[in-house]
Amino acid sequence: MKFDKDLFKVPNQRAFQLVVHFLFTKLDGPRSRDIIFRDVWPIIERKQEAEFRKKVRLWLVEVQETDKDAFQFDGHINPSMFLSPGGEKFAQLMCALASHVLGKIPLRNPPLEPSTVSSTNPLVTFLKLQVLKGHLHSEFEAKTKMTNSFQEQYLQYKMLARELQSEYRELCSEEVAAKKDLCSTVAKSSMAESKKQAFLDLENEEICLGIFHILKLQ
Structure with missing residues (x-):
């Protein structure tokens, strides 16, 4: 995925998710991580996508309503914009x-005190923004790799879980077939009815162990 000026030239759902989550995390990390996106990030299931879009829009x-001067977007933020996130x-x-977000993030240059992006000198402001953009880009790429890695691991574990579930179902089927065979064998035997019933009492651990030893001796 190439992050450049044409990123949203066409609808790009994946880029929208990564970019918006990153920007909101930079704007207010604790709120983003612990409140807003706590149950929907990283997005690993389709049902999380709709909830993520809803939270982003809100x-x-x-x-837009609380900081109109700093947020330079005059249009109405419709829910439909996030269904197909692309276009001018x-x-x-x-x-x-x-x-x-850039206007809200302080530039930190220890041991100096944090300084805001804004400045009376346009050149200083421009240089600060360029430095900040470079740091943000590097951090964004690192977080993107981390998110992708988590999602890949999730898919691997999900596939493993499906395989285990399939094996479990096969074992259950084999168990049912084995019980039927046992019932058929016991029914045809010449044992007394009380003994037949005891053999079929598979919930009784002591009896099951007895059957195991009998079969082992055969």
Whole structure:
């Protein structure tokens, strides 16, 4: 996936999820991680996608209403925008969010005190933004790799779980067949009815062990 100016030239659901989650995490990490996206990130099931889109829209609307001066997007944020996240209007929305986040993140240069992005000198502001964009891009790529790795591991474990479930069903089928064979064999035997019933009492651990020893001696 190439993250450039044409990222949302066509609808790109995966890029939308990664970019928006990253930006909101930078805007308010604890809220993003522990409250808003706690149950929907990383997205590993389709039902999480709809909930993720809903939460993203609500947060964007909140930002738009509470910080109109900093959030440079005048259009209405419709739910349909996130069903097919692409096109010029959607790209403008993402740019507005990215610019808003950049304006909220302080640049830290220890041992100096944190300084905000804004400055009276346009050149200083531009240079600070370039440095910040570089740091954010590197961090974004690292988080993207981490998310992809988690999702790959989830799919592997999910496949393993399906295989184990299939094996379990096969064992259950074999158990049913074995019980039928046992019932048929016992019914044809010349044992007394009380003994037949005892043999068929498979819930009795002591009797099951007795049957095992008998079969072992044969």
